[in-house]
Every structure is written in structure tokens, then in C-alpha cells.
Amino acid sequence: MTKKKRKLKKKALAIITVTLIIILLIPILFLNKNEPKTAKKESKKTNELGDIAKKIDFYKDDYTDRYLAYKKANPNLSNEKVIVNVNIGLDYPYYENVQKTKYLNTSYIIVNKYNSLDSDYVPSNMEKIDSSFSKGERLMVDYAQEAFEELARSALEEGYNIYAMSTYRSYEYQNSLYNNYVSLDGQDKADTYSARAGFSEHQTGLAADVCNKEQPYTEFENTKEFNWMQENAYKYGFILRYPKDKVEETGYMYEPWHYRYVGKEIAEYIHQKNITYEEYYVRFIESKKDINKD
Ligand SMILES: [Zn+2]
Incomplete structure (x- = not known):
């Protein structure tokens, strides 16, 4: 064999070896890529919502039809927002598809037009707010009452007067309040600013309507x-619960006076992201707690 021929043979062998390796590798790579798909068959419906739906940890499989219907009715919303809104319950009219709220006697309880309290629910450990920061005898759950006094004291030191004028309200009291508004304004109007009994955040002992006493x-x-x-x-752990630009989501007109205690960590997040408590709840409370339970 000449030097040239030997060189050519070497070259040919090298090419054959590389080609063989590639041929062998292709099916391996191909199979690996397909493994998750064959292992977990995705429904056609989920695919219609796009890839994002599958990555969202608060996506509920049994809500798929609701997500699709809501997306169809609101094509401009992102898939993520569709899932948030449906989880809140917004694909149903207010006061329809209501469930009993979970996490009673916690600072992360949700009460709104889709999550209600029983008529006999009275939060435990309520305390009176210091009379220098309240109008009349006002009760809140002890940790919220402490936080409120801390807030009002700091405000006063800086020259601002914050008074709690309505805090805990019993089911019975809310019922008479709401019925009064209905007889004055009619139910449709009353529903925009007053909660039906069992649906008022004031029954949690975590909400406070405030004023500056002068006005x-x-x-x-x-x-x-x-x-x-x-x-x-x-x-101090409080959020403006019914903001101006979130009327649809909260189900209430803008209420610059209504604050809700959720704790410092949650309040800071909501303040920074400018989201509603509804959105926070479906993103971080409901999904996580459900996972823990299952
Ligand atoms: Zn209020």
C-alpha cells in the first residue's frame, strides 16, 4: 500500500465511524425528547391554551373548559390572566358559584362575592382598638388590632390622624346594613358598595374603614x-382592598377608606405588584395550601 492509499483508507474509516455514531445517536436523542410526551399525554384542550398553561402551578385541570370559554370571551387577556380570573371565579356572575371560604381564623382568609362565611362565624381573639384611634368601640382580631394601633400611632407622630370608624361587623349587623341600602338604592346599586351578609370582609375582624375624624x-x-x-x-400589614382600577376583580366600587390586614409580607408584595388580594390568593394561598393538603 502506498502512503497515499493508507491515508485515504484512514480517512474513509474515520468517516464511517463518525457516520455510524451519528446514526446511533439520532434515535437516542429523538426518544429522549419524546419521553415526557409519551409518559404524560396532554389533552388537546390544554394545548389550546398554549404552553404557559402547563407551567402554571395554579392551573386546575378540572377548570379547563372554563378557561377555554373565558379565553374565547376575553381574547385579549393573556393565558395566565385567564387562569387567574377563572380561579378567582370571575367567569361567573357575582354571588354565583359561591363556596364556603377556607382558612378561618387566619390572616390570609378570603371573603368576597365568591367566598362566604357562615352566619355564626365570629373570629376568635378580638380586641378593642385604643379609643384614641377609633370612633366608638371598634373590635379587630388581636394581631390586626395591634398592627392598626401601631400604624395610627406612627401616623400621629408624623401629624396624620387615622381613626377606625368601622371594623368587625357581625352577620346580623351586616344583614340590616345591607337591607337598609337595598331599600334606599335598590339591590343592583347596593351590591356595588355594600356586601350581602356572610360576604362582608368586616365579618373577618381584619378590615377597617378609616377616616381622619374631621371629614x-x-x-x-x-x-x-x-x-x-x-x-x-x-x-404595617394593611392593603387598600378595593382599588380604583380593580373594580371588576374585587366586585366593589373604589373604596379609599377600606383597608384589610393581610400581614406585612403579603401587604408589601401586593403594594409593589399592584394586584388585588383576589389575585394574590389564587396565585399563592389557594394553590399552595391545596398542594399541601393533597
Ligand atoms: Zn369597609
């Missing part, structure tokens, strides 16, 4: 105290 609470938005609350309430 009625309905004028709170136009006070310097409101600006202070906008900047500081979250530092």
Missing part, C-alpha cells in the same frame, strides 16, 4: 391622611 369617611380620598396611607399602610 366623613366618604371624603377620605381627598385628605392628606389618605396619601399617608397610600405610602405607608403596607408597612
Whole structure:
């Protein structure tokens, strides 16, 4: 064999070896890529919502039809927002498809037009708010009451007067309040600003309607105290519960006077992300707790 021939033979062998390796590798790579798909068959419906749906940990398989119907009705919403809104319950009219709320006597309880409290629910460990920060005798769950006093004390030190004018309300009291509003304004109007009994956040002992004592609470938005609350309430664990730009999501008109205790960590997140408690709840409370339970 000449030197040239030997070189050519070497070259040919090398090419054959590389080709063989590639041929052998292709099916291995191909099979690996397909393994998850064959292991877990995805439904056609889930695919219609796109890849994002599969990655969202609060995606509920049994809600797939609801997600698709809501997406069809709201094509401009992202898939993630579709899932958030359906999990909140927004694909149903308010007060329909209601469930009894979970996590009673916790700071992360949700009460709204889809999550209700029993008529006999009274939160445990309520305390009176210091009379220098409240109008009349006002009760809140002890940790919320402490946080509220801390907030009001800090505000006062800076020259702002924050008073709790309505906090815990019993089922019976809410019922008479709501019925009064209905007789005054009719049910449709009353529903925009007053909760039906069993659906009021005030029954949790974690909500406070505030004022500056000089003006009625309905004028709170136009006070310097409101600006202070906008900047500081979250530092004490409180959120503005019914913001101006979230009326559909919360089911309530803008209420600049209504604050809800959720704890500092949650309040800071909601403040920074500008989301509703509804959205926070379906993203971080409901899904996580359900996983823990299952
Ligand atoms: Zn209120």
C-alpha cells in the first residue's frame, strides 16, 4: 500500500465511524425528547391554551373548559390572566358559584362575592382598638388590632390622624346594613358598595374603614391622611382592598377608606405588584395550601 492509499483508507474509516455514531445517536436523542410526551399525554384542550398553561402551578385541570370559554370571551387577556380570573371565579356572575371560604381564623382568609362565611362565624381573639384611634368601640382580631394601633400611632407622630370608624361587623349587623341600602338604592346599586351578609370582609375582624375624624369617611380620598396611607399602610400589614382600577376583580366600587390586614409580607408584595388580594390568593394561598393538603 502506498502512503497515499493508507491515508485515504484512514480517512474513509474515520468517516464511517463518525457516520455510524451519528446514526446511533439520532434515535437516542429523538426518544429522549419524546419521553415526557409519551409518559404524560396532554389533552388537546390544554394545548389550546398554549404552553404557559402547563407551567402554571395554579392551573386546575378540572377548570379547563372554563378557561377555554373565558379565553374565547376575553381574547385579549393573556393565558395566565385567564387562569387567574377563572380561579378567582370571575367567569361567573357575582354571588354565583359561591363556596364556603377556607382558612378561618387566619390572616390570609378570603371573603368576597365568591367566598362566604357562615352566619355564626365570629373570629376568635378580638380586641378593642385604643379609643384614641377609633370612633366608638371598634373590635379587630388581636394581631390586626395591634398592627392598626401601631400604624395610627406612627401616623400621629408624623401629624396624620387615622381613626377606625368601622371594623368587625357581625352577620346580623351586616344583614340590616345591607337591607337598609337595598331599600334606599335598590339591590343592583347596593351590591356595588355594600356586601350581602356572610360576604362582608368586616365579618373577618381584619378590615377597617378609616377616616381622619374631621371629614366623613366618604371624603377620605381627598385628605392628606389618605396619601399617608397610600405610602405607608403596607408597612404595617394593611392593603387598600378595593382599588380604583380593580373594580371588576374585587366586585366593589373604589373604596379609599377600606383597608384589610393581610400581614406585612403579603401587604408589601401586593403594594409593589399592584394586584388585588383576589389575585394574590389564587396565585399563592389557594394553590399552595391545596398542594399541601393533597
Ligand atoms: Zn369597609
